[in-house]
Amino acid sequence: MNILVLTGSPRKNGTSNLLLENFLNGIDKEKNNIKRYDAAFLKIDGCSACYGCESGKCIKKDDMQDIYNDLQNADMLIFATPIYYYNFSAQLKNVIDRFYAIDEELHTKKEVILLATAYNDEERVTMPIQVELEAICDYFGWKIKGTIYALGCGEVEDIKNSKYLKEAYKLGKNI
Numbered sequence: 001m002n003i004l005v006l007t008g009s010p011r012k013n014g015t016s017n018l019l020l021e022n023f024l025n026g027i028d029k030e031k032n033n034i035k036r037y038d039a040a041f042l043k044i045d046g047c048s049a050c051y052g053c054e055s056g057k058c059i060k061k062d063d064m065q066d067i068y069n070d071l072q073n074a075d076m077l078i079f080a081t082p083i084y085y086y087n088f089s090a091q092l093k094n095v096i097d098r099f100y101a102i103d104e105e106l107h108t109k110k111e112v113i114l115l116a117t118a119y120n121d122e123e124r125v126t127m128p129i130q131v132e133l134e135a136i137c138d139y140f141g142w143k144i145k146g147t148i149y150a151l152g153c154g155e156v157e158d159i160k161n162s163k164y165l166k167e168a169y170k171l172g173k174n175i
């Protein structure tokens, strides 16, 4: 299976990275081909709505060009992000908005996993990102295979002392 990992944190060794690493440790590397892009460390502009993509491809010459091919070929998408104001981080949302250039090609069978971390532990923290994820997956016809919302995990020490790292490993094992 081709697995495309898209991350949204600007903290290289932050909580969502640790959650993701545990998830990836669970995955059988022999059976799966994993490609990872860390949006915060790439040059990926927001969509300019120039509609240049009506010509067939996005005309912006930035790092998103590397992602398009893997995105089309992915059987599974993994989003790993800190929750920023109840949603994906802007870095990751930029990548998602740029899906627009190949929108038609993305209405194919894919599975999706969301790994998200947040400081607060109230349930409402996850409501907007859940709705957004469901809407995007419904639109493209993608199946949500799993979600982990690591609440109360604002810092690495918090998530190390939580149940979520084990959960992420298990989820990785089960794909």
Ligand SMILES: Cc1cc2nc3c(=O)[nH]c(=O)nc-3n(C[C@H](O)[C@H](O)[C@H](O)COP(=O)(O)O)c2cc1C
Binding pocket: 009, 010, 011, 013, 014, 015, 016, 017, 081, 082, 083, 084, 085, 086, 087, 117, 118, 119, 120, 121, 125, 153, 154, 155
């Ligand atoms: C700009 C910004 C917005 C944030 N918004 C929220 C929020 O809405 N709810 C919340 O619980 N935590 C919020 N946080 C905290 C992060 O989600 C939390 O620290 C997370 O663990 C960071 O993940 P990372 O270490 O992978 O970057 C915010 C942090 C930042 C910097």
